[in-house]
Amino acid sequence: MPEPLVEVKDLKVEFDVRDGIVHAVDGATFTVYRGQTVGIIGESGCGKSITAKAILQMVPRPGKITGGEIYYYRRVRVNGSGETIEQVNVRELHPDGPEIRRIRGGEIGMIFQEPMSSLTPVYTAGSHIGEAVTLHQLLPVRKVGDQIAETIQAHRSVTREEAREIAIEMLRRVGIPKPEQRVDSYPHQLSGGQRQRVMIAIALSCQPVMLIADEPTTALDVSIEAQILDIMRELQETVDMAIMFITHNLGVIAEMAEEICVMYMGKVVERANAVELFYEPRHPYTRDLLKSIPKVGKKSRERLASIKGMVPDPFHLPSGCVFHPRCPEFMPGKCDRIEPTWTQVGEHHWARCLLYEGV
């Protein structure tokens, strides 16, 4: 039984804007297990990024978490040898308090879509990594004559020189050539791929137990994308870290994720392990999404399938199942009236669709 790391239960995030309330996330439920990669896919504006930000209590204003729970399970060393697991309810933490800041960056790292603008232009690559390290990483203080005892209680923060050394080491690990020189480079002196590597280095420098990657390769070209994905997978293997991978690129997610959540209009509509989801999609939305991938070797002149209709206006969501106006298997009288619930459709496969509810 894998150990849960982050558990999101029925999360609701609302944006109270002038024209009404937008339900950016409306009942997202999923669990990320230790060391596992979860992919989250969906169209633009379906609430993927907001979900990720909610986990770190970083929902931008005027957004607010209005419902649901987010639990983070922290392994705590108990004096002696054992470990216990402490449950932290992220929702209850002050958004600028020390506790959430310890989680942000220290225990859950995050990388963003835009590597070009994600580094503060006035600081070097090294000082960015150094900042993350000095904020979070504590070194054990070894007392002379007490080398046998491994129970270390005292901690001190990393010095400037140590932070620099760690920064160089991290840059080397993410595959930046000549890290001793690049550590002093300013963001404008780095290419997009290098900047994203620096971002990954920042996120990984404190050895987080989970990495949230919010469309990390969207802004990069395909060859750099492949390199970045390789680096992430490699590093994941060496440090045993969970990854929450957010993207709208189905190819990337097939390559990266073990488990996939499909989101539509703020709801998780289907969740299954990657292989099953690609071979046996259950929700009509997922099926349409998979059909819209262009395939090599298809007959020429055949039109690429696309999901019919438009993404609904967030202020006037359709009644019943939010997907029903676009659904090829729309059942009149049912789908526009009844809101589907979260139903188990396979051994490790859930969907939110009336087709499986026997209504």
Place this chain on the structure above:
Amino acid sequence: MAEQEIPEVKTAKKQQISQNYWSLVWWKFKRNRLAVFGGIMIVIFYLVCGVFAEFFTPYVLQYQSNYLEARPQPLVFKNREGQFSLRPAVYGLEEQIDMVLRKRSYAVDRTKIYPLYFFVKGQPYRLFGFIPADVHLFGTDPADAEAHAFLLGTDRLGRDVLSRIIYGGRLSLLLGLIGQVLTFVVGTVMGVISGYYGGATDIVVQRMTEFVGAFPDIPLFMALAAAIPVTWSPMLVYFMLTLILVFIRWGGLARQVRGLILSLREREYVLAARSAGASDIRLMFRHLLPGTMSHVIVIATLMIPGMIISETALSWLGLGLRPPLTSWGVLLQEVSSVRSIRFAPWLLLPVPFVILAVLSFNMLGDGLRDALDPYGGR
């Protein structure tokens, strides 16, 4: 020979690599002659007036001669015998009574020539307030008690105008600098907080700046200056005046900073730093503030002359500094009558110094504005 050449090549290459931002700024700044001139003038002003005023003045501040409202003595290049000499000298002054105006005046007495000596031992003073010294940059022969040299004349009490201008510059220029530093601190902190937090904080801070800005300056000044107790020492009055100026002027800077922060806080790197665990304070002052600095430095530099002018204007109105403090405004206040302008026009000589200082700051500020954006056009 060959061995000597190799290191040279290496250093040249190294310099080429390290063309960082500040070296580009310096390179661009250097090309702007006017800005360099302004910068040099300001350095000279602060060295001469601010740091070493006692050394550069021929007379100490308290010195009163027997020559009241004496005209400036022209410089000549003659020795005591009246022959040409490289050593500059001044003619002596001869007292006359103008029977028509019933007034004492001075005429140049060409028979008396007082050569000027450099680094002469003159009236004793304390450098920086604690190092006893008596060397002045120039002065008349200390052995000759009769000798006097008032290059810019004397005032009603017989004090050397040149010395007074240099001493006056100390207070005026320092007030500009200290006041601006304080304005800079208050303005940026308030601006950053206002722009970063937004919402109610923003509204409160912005209404405060508007409230202060909406006051008519001079009545506000009169009220605040009247609130300073008369019993306070001149130095305390000086600092209160600085604080009052800061209070009136921080709003403009705060608004500029707020505007910049508003645009910067939406950048991805703020989000990224936040997700790396940076606190609000850290985000504000480590990640956002540096991005506004090139703009703020320019504004701050261009605001210093305003400070100096304000002090001069207020002191002239009698609202700012008062004797025995000596500032450019105080000096000009003494010529606030037609009589002094008619009979002692040299008392207006602080004006060119004020203009020169203000222009130098403006030139420096303009040069900085261009230089701090080295990647921009022009």
